[in-house]
Amino acid sequence: MLADLVFTRSQxxxxHCSAPQELERSIAAAQGPACAHVFRQTCHEEARAAAAAPGVARLPLAGLAVSVKDLFDIRGMVTAAGSTVLADAPPAPADCTAVARLRRAGAAIVGHTHMVEFAFSGVGVNPHFGTPAAHDARHGALPGPARVPGGSSSGAGVSVATGAAFIALGSDTGGSIRIPAALNGVVGFKNTARLVPTDGAVPLSTTLDTACALTRSVRDAIVAHEILAARRVTRSPAPLAAWRLAVPRTLFLDGMDGAVATAFERTLATLRRAGARIDEIALPETAELAQINATGGFSAAESHAWHRALLQRHAGAYDPRVRSRIERGAAMSAADYIDLLHARRAWIAHMEAAMAGYDALLSPTVPIVAPTIESVAPGGERDAEFFRVNGLLLRNTSVVNMLDGCALSLPCHHAGELPVGLMAWHAALHDDAVLNIGLLIERELQEQ
Structure with a gap:
């Protein structure tokens, strides 16, 4: 198992070691075969300078490796958002706020990670630059044929799982942090969206986009969140038994494959033995989302607004699977969009009322293990399978984005099993409760 940032920082x-030594380990991992198609461009010399800077060991990130999704501006580098359409754009004149905060905290930025084109998929496939293979942070390379890494922060998830980065900055619009976390056996925390600025990032949905990170542990997730959000997480000494937890039956447990069902039920049993109070609740409000988003949802409308001029000039250069979903936004009228805003506001109120009295809800992060890359690779005959898988991977996680909520995915599988994620989640600004509960859950799962 990879050492996490908190432990390595203490070393x-x-x-017992130095930031430059640890950075070289990360660079070696980034250049290894497990990181094929993980990095679009690297800045290792700049990272080496950061790791060797005087006093860096006293900073929160201690000169350790941090990767950045190819959605966020890094000064002097082109932000291409996983597309050839922006490949000739000028280099960013400055770091975006999230990257600047990471640098000030002592990050050694190692480069831009590959992603789904314009962040529009939960699968992780990119026909332009190749698709990184999922990797298990706990147990190494996955057996058998290469499997999808999850998206859209595909390279980000693999960079953490392989040891190429301690923290990976990414984005989450419908699950793009938590899906790669689940499929690569790492931790992904989607904070309440308003807590971290998204300036200097190519948008997918300005309503739903969240800047957040993948890490090797929950305590690392707290470190990353405190830096990105410029706030302190309030720690609680309360034991697991003091928190009220619930498992929603509607939607979240539908269509689980055998591996996910086994890991999820085993995890609930472990937590109950440790004293957790876990109720099952219906939460039928989640079934309303399909109808609320029937006209295409925020991602279609808001991405089309951003892309429409580019599409007029470069439509043929887009991944057809991405372009078709962006173009769906053209059919949404202003009235449709306003109706969607009102429907979301009312739905959030109903959801918050139904969740009152609980500190967090528990569900599988995604209901399936990672399918093979070949099964969803670009090709007309595989489009139906791609969209089926994409819908399943996004189904559970996207509920939290529509809720304007926060969620943590942490691994709950055993050795010899494909990675499976457990998601703890709640409504907006319950971030600290979710993180405190996540620490307790992680501790119990590590003691199994």
């Missing part, structure tokens, strides 16, 4: 502070 650096104690003089």
């Amino acid at each position: 650096v502070a104690a003089g």
